[in-house]
Each structure stands twice: as structure tokens, then as C-alpha cells.
Amino acid sequence: MKALVKYEKGEKKVRLMDCEEPHPAAGQVRIQVHYGGICGTDIHIYKDDGGYRTDPPVILGHELSGVVDSVGEEVPSGLIGKRVVSETYYHTCGRCFFCRTGHPNLCPERLSIGSGVNGAFAPYVVVPERNLHILPDGVGLREAAMTEPLACCAQAVLEKGEIRPGDRVLVTGPGAIGLMCLRLAVLCGGRVTVAGMKKDRERLQLALRFGAENIVCSDEEDALERIRPLFGACGADTVLECSGANPAINMALELVRKGGHYIQVGLTGRPTTLDMNLVTLKELRISGTFAQKPVWWARSLELLEQKKISLDPLISGVMPLDRWQEAFELYADGVGFKFLLSPIEGCSPPDES
Numbered sequence: 001m002k003a004l005v006k007y008e009k010g011e012k013k014v015r016l017m018d019c020e021e022p023h024p025a026a027g028q029v030r031i032q033v034h035y036g037g038i039c040g041t042d043i044h045i046y047k048d049d050g051g052y053r054t055d056p057p058v059i060l061g062h063e064l065s066g067v068v069d070s071v072g073e074e075v076p077s078g079l080i081g082k083r084v085v086s087e088t089y090y091h092t093c094g095r096c097f098f099c100r101t102g103h104p105n106l107c108p109e110r111l112s113i114g115s116g117v118n119g120a121f122a123p124y125v126v127v128p129e130r131n132l133h134i135l136p137d138g139v140g141l142r143e144a145a146m147t148e149p150l151a152c153c154a155q156a157v158l159e160k161g162e163i164r165p166g167d168r169v170l171v172t173g174p175g176a177i178g179l180m181c182l183r184l185a186v187l188c189g190g191r192v193t194v195a196g197m198k199k200d201r202e203r204l205q206l207a208l209r210f211g212a213e214n215i216v217c218s219d220e221e222d223a224l225e226r227i228r229p230l231f232g233a234c235g236a237d238t239v240l241e242c243s244g245a246n247p248a249i250n251m252a253l254e255l256v257r258k259g260g261h262y263i264q265v266g267l268t269g270r271p272t273t274l275d276m277n278l279v280t281l282k283e284l285r286i287s288g289t290f291a292q293k294p295v296w297w298a299r300s301l302e303l304l305e306q307k308k309i310s311l312d313p314l315i316s317g318v319m320p321l322d323r324w325q326e327a328f329e330l331y332a333d334g335v336g337f338k339f340l341l342s343p344i345e346g347c348s349p350p351d352e353s
Helices: 040-047 147-161 176-187 198-209 223-231 246-255 276-281 295-305 321-332
Strands: 002-006 014-018 028-037 063-071 083-086 089-091 124-128 132-134 168-172 191-196 214-217 236-241 256-264 285-288 315-320 338-342
Touching (some): 002 321, 014 321, 040 321, 063 147, 132 295, 147 256, 168 176, 168 223, 176 191, 176 198, 176 236, 191 223, 198 214, 223 246, 236 246, 246 256, 246 276, 315 321, 321 338
Parallel strands (some): 168 191, 168 236, 191 214, 256 285, 315 338
Antiparallel strands (some): 028 063, 028 338, 083 132
16 A cells, blocks of 8 residues: 655655555554544654654554444454544553553653554554544544544643633634634633734634634734733733744733733744743743543544534645645645545545534
8 A cells, every 4th residue: 555654764754655554453443544634743744853753664644534444353343334533542551640640642652643653644544443433423524534633622722721701812823723722712702812924814814714803913013012902901811822933932921911821732843932031920820732632532523513613614625645745835834724635546535424
């Protein structure tokens, strides 16, 4: 089978290669991949900029939807043919402090598909049966391919955010992650301002459709002084920093109120600089959020089933696997929102609900 492989460490050491088809062992299933979403993590791996570690050679791709194709021993055969998504953790130890306290995303032995083990930019991927979530009726395979980033955002907003009705919220970075965080913050009752750059005007317009109260361009002249009044006399109650860009990080620290909550969602790729005096003088609470716990997969699928959030507007294109480089470059250049790769000929596999 043809698969997209990070074949060795180094910048752009990624190519489409012939690989053996995987087969499920005991407790595992094989998924025929219909769609795989390109994520910022994939771009960090492609650029090899330190934003995410891999163990090459490894097939990339951790956001996926598809159909169970075969099962290993000890797995019910009734799963074959089910439309599914899969959690990304291929292995966690189950013994460490983090696993035993409900934080498997922080397990030091964690191996994830698409980085530690072979992932979903291929016709087939093998995962533990325990990772599966069967898609609810009414949730299509294309939209479902973005369940993983939605679960990341659900953890950031619904667990870390503590947003109350009427809270003033700033979201920096109007990409797919930022817009999902925006929508979830609105569902919590937040009054959300989304900040991007002048090149993000299309994205900022979609932010209005997703419920943003204000949209702003942070790279315009005197932007900080024009944005500050949007948050009243005190400043933003909560910041969700989704861009990973140093200027946005520093602007967000300026705009969050004293005693406010700053949440870093986006990866920076490289070490960044910030004014730690603001953390002290403002008595800020700073949180990071990494990947997601299993509970947020179930909650994300509930939100999709209930139509409280729609991810279809975020799909900018579906491309065959052999056009991966074009799709990667569009994503890296900030064009559109979310690009999906499909190993299925014609990029139009059945998407029955």
C-alpha cells in the first residue's frame, strides 16, 4: 500500500512510500481509512522544527475516520463494517502517576499513531479496539475526521477554561483549532473576540458565523489600543491562545485581566519569549492543554450528533494521498481551514449517516 512516511529525522524528510498492509493482532482492529485530517502537528513533523517528536520511519496522520475492515482475536466480529473514529493513543503504560490519575495524555510511555507508531495517512491503520468510537447516526465521515482536534479543544475550553455566561473571552488564531475553541466558548455563554491578522480576513468572517461577538486584526496600526476597549475596564477574563505565534502570545498577556486565566492551546514549534512580570503583577493563572483525555471524545461526538457544533464549514478541501505536499503547503501557508487526505480513489468514499 502507498503511505505517507516520515522516513528519517530532518526537515522535509517525508514522502509517499510503498509499505506493507498492517494486520490486527489480538485486541486490535484494522480501519479502512476514508479521511485523514492534516494537523499543525503534521506540519511540525514535516518541518522537523522541534514542535513534535517522532520515531521515524513512521506513517504520519492521527486524525481519521473510516470503517472497521478486520479484527484480531478477542475482538467482536460485529465491529466489522462499523463507521468509526479512533483515539490516538496506541500505548500508555497504565501504571504511572499520570495514567492512574486519569491523565493518560501525559504518560511518559505514551505512543500515538502518526508519530510513535504508524498512523492514518494510508489505506489502513491498526489501533487497539478500546480506542474506537462508533459514529452516531447523522455524523458523516468527513466531519468525523475532525473529532480528534475537536476533542483537544473540548479539553481546553470545557475542562481548562471554566468559562461562565457573560465572561469576556479572547481567542487568538482563527484557524481550525481557534474556531472550534470559539464555538465551544460561545456554547459556555462566553462573549468572544477573535484576533487574527489581515491575511486572515476570510477566517475572521467565519468566526462571526461561529458566534464571535467581535473580530480584530492584531497586525494593524495601534491594534492593541483599539482592541483593549472591547474587554471593558479590566480586560479579558479568559484567553485561549491558539496560534502559537510569539506576537499573539504577548498581546494576549497584555489583554488578559488581573487574576484572569491564560490557556496555551497552540504549539509554538520553537521556544518563545514572554514578559513573566505580567504573570506576577497580574496574578495570572496559566494553563497548558495537551492532546485530550478519552472523555472528551465522547463529549465531542455528542456535540456533533446534537448539531451544537458543525465542522463541515471548516473543510477547505479533500485531496488524494498523492497530493499530500500541496495540501501540507496550503495548510502551512494559512490558506483555508482544514484539508483532508483520502486514500480512496476519487476522494469521494461513501459518507452515509
